[in-house]
Each structure stands twice: as structure tokens, then as C-alpha cells.
Amino acid sequence: MPANLSRLLATALLTGVSLAAQGADVSIGDPYARAVPPGQPNSAVFMSLENRSGQTQALVGAESGVSEVVELHTHVEEDGMMRMRRIEKIEVPAGETVTLKPGGLHVMLIGLKQTLEPGDAVDLTLVFEDGSRMPVQAPVRRIEMQPMHH
Numbered sequence: 001m002p003a004n005l006s007r008l009l010a011t012a013l014l015t016g017v018s019l020a021a022q023g024a025d026v027s028i029g030d031p032y033a034r035a036v037p038p039g040q041p042n043s044a045v046f047m048s049l050e051n052r053s054g055q056t057q058a059l060v061g062a063e064s065g066v067s068e069v070v071e072l073h074t075h076v077e078e079d080g081m082m083r084m085r086r087i088e089k090i091e092v093p094a095g096e097t098v099t100l101k102p103g104g105l106h107v108m109l110i111g112l113k114q115t116l117e118p119g120d121a122v123d124l125t126l127v128f129e130d131g132s133r134m135p136v137q138a139p140v141r142r143i144e145m146q147p148m149h150h
């Protein structure tokens, strides 16, 4: 390989590394997934997102092999009922922590391809607005929840 080409390649790799490092500006705390009984098609993943950078960061999506679809959701009250709504992104202001938790913001797993029981773990890749991606492993826990309405 010509020297200038390999230098170009090295630059590209380094750029990729610095992009990924930006994602490290957000640190993930206590990720966990909700255990669901067999036959239940959906579940959710929760965690805290701490923004250690000087600018707003935003989670814009997540990917996982455990379900057909992965979406970002929140809960809104509508006619006295809590309903889930899909949202485009979860913003985390500079220096602040946003917590995804039951009854609030969550990463929704729709169309589970497997059962999720305590002792299992959900592998998830978080995608941020700046293009960075962060792998997260969320242990499955049993969580008492109110019935959800979409």
C-alpha cells in the first residue's frame, strides 16, 4: 500500500476513534431490562445518562438483537391515563443526568425474539446525535409495573 494511502487510512481510523470518544462524554449508570413472562411481546430498558461534557448530548436511538424494533419512549398523561409515546430523542443537558425509569422515559423493546428472565442480559447499542455509538449490557430484573397502554 502506498505510504500516503496508509496515512489517509490511519487518519480515518483516528477520526473514527475521536468520534467514538465523544460518546464517552455521556456515562451510563445502572442499566437494566424488565423481565417479562413468556408470550409477552414487549419489554423496556432503563438506565441513567450522565452528561459530563460542556454541551447538550442527545440519545437518538438504540439497537438490539433481542426484539424486532427498538424505540425511545416516554409516558404522557392523557384523559387521566398514562400512555406511552414514541419520541425522536432524549436530550441530556450539559452537566446533568437524565434517568430512564418505569413510568417515565424508556428504551422500548417491541416484538421480543426471546424471553427475558432474571439472569439474562440485553445487549444494546445506544446511538447518539453526534453519531457516536455506545454498547450497553442491561441485566434483566423483575420490576413491578402498572399496566401500560399504547
Ligand SMILES: [Cu+2]
Residues within 6 Å of the ligand: 044, 073, 074, 084, 085, 106, 108
Ligand atoms: Cu414504551
